[in-house]
Amino acid sequence: MTPVLVTPPTGELIDMEQLKLQCRTDGPEEEQLLAGYVAAAIGWLDGWGGLLGRAIQPQSWALDVSAAGRIRLPMPDVVSASAEYASETAPLALSIDAGGAVVEVTAPCRLLFDCAMPEPKRALATQAVMLLAATWFRFRETVGTASMNELPFGVRALVQALRWRRV
Structure with a gap:
């Protein structure tokens, strides 16, 4: 069951x-370049398929479920969930444990769920995005194959603290 992004994050x-x-630049001419690095860093880290495996900013996801039962949602930080059955949409109660959010569905349905990273963790994710974008800005071209596969130490430490470990 692979989740599908329904409502992407909005806002900066x-x-x-x-x-x-951070990058020690004050000219507007490099703003577009920096914005591209930020978008790339967020795209690499954010969402179910991103390196973090979780939503950095508030966003909505859907998951098609083929049978009734308990369903563990594939992402953390779920704040609400509902099920779209053939004739109605029903809110679902969330049960949160160490493995994440679990919901109970009564029939095959489309699960809709909203994720929002808590503010303290979002501050860490923001810092990781800034460090990654600044690194890419400073080192615009790779020097060798080793540098292409390594995260800067500060980014690696932040990612390890935030990465969702699926069970």
């Missing part, structure tokens, strides 16, 4: 002025 995760300070 990174303050461009703060990133320009």
Whole structure:
């Protein structure tokens, strides 16, 4: 069961002025380049298929379920869930444990769920995106194959703290 993004995140995760300070640039001519690095970093880290395996910013996902029963949702930080049955949409009660959110469905359905990373963790994710974008800005071309496969230490530490470990 692979979740599908229904409503992508909106709003800006990174303050461009703060990133320009981080990168020590003050010219508007490099803003587009920095925005591209931010988008790439978020795309690489965010969502079910991203390196973190979780939603950095609030977003909605769907999951098709083929039978009734208890379903463990594939992402953490779920704040609400509902089931679209053939004739109705019903809110679902969330049960949260160490493995994440679990819901109970009464028939095959389409599960809809909203994820929102808690603010303290979002601050860490924001810092990881900024460090990654700044690294890509500073080292615009790779020097060798080793550098292509390594995360900067600060990014690696933040990713390890945030990465969702699926059970």
